[in-house]
Amino acid sequence: MKNNIATSVFNFLNSTINELGFILYDVEYEKKQNGMNLTLFIQSKSNQPISLKDCELVHHKVDGLLDELNPTKDQPYYLNVSSVGIDRPLKIDKDFQRCIGDKVEIKLFSALENKKDFIGKLVSFDENNLLIEFDDQTINIARKNIALCKLYVEF
Numbered sequence: 001m002k003n004n005i006a007t008s009v010f011n012f013l014n015s016t017i018n019e020l021g022f023i024l025y026d027v028e029y030e031k032k033q034n035g036m037n038l039t040l041f042i043q044s045k046s047n048q049p050i051s052l053k054d055c056e057l058v059h060h061k062v063d064g065l066l067d068e069l070n071p072t073k074d075q076p077y078y079l080n081v082s083s084v085g086i087d088r089p090l091k092i093d094k095d096f097q098r099c100i101g102d103k104v105e106i107k108l109f110s111a112l113e114n115k116k117d118f119i120g121k122l123v124s125f126d127e128n129n130l131l132i133e134f135d136d137q138t139i140n141i142a143r144k145n146i147a148l149c150k151l152y153v154e155f
Contacts (some may be wrong), residue, residue: 005029009038012069020058021045021079026091036077038066041084048082074141090112090115090149096125103152106132108145119152 006027017024026041120134
């Protein structure tokens with residue numbers, strides 16, 4: 001049910017948020033300590049940082065629209081609008097394209113070469129695979145085996 005709510009909200013609000021100059025990156029509907037939370041993750045079309053003012057603008061625009069949609073069938077929830085953040089998961093081709101040449105962190109569903117975790121440079125990708133430079137070798141990782149892929153952030 002939670003996934004259906006997130007998908008329904010994503011499909012319903014995607015064009016509205018796009019018209020505001022943002023990309024609706026993801027929608028989560030999940031229980032947190034304060035109750036059920038519906039969180040919209042946005043990013044700027046121009047790759048500028050998302051400000052608090054941007055989040056407020058989207059929140060005010062979609063709040064009434066969500067009342068009309070009533071995705072939770074009158075069950076209470078908290079609406080949050082957030083930037084996707086630097087460590088957001090890479091999910092779509094545009095994300096992978098943006099990160100070619102960068103280090104990425106990958107967690108797999110099942111082991112490849114006796115490992116489930118990799119950190120390496122993203123060389124290329126297609127609809128089925130990622131090509132990663134890892135420990136002086138290049139490996140091919142099936143996208144369907146990737147549990148999580150995100151930009152590697154070094155501190």
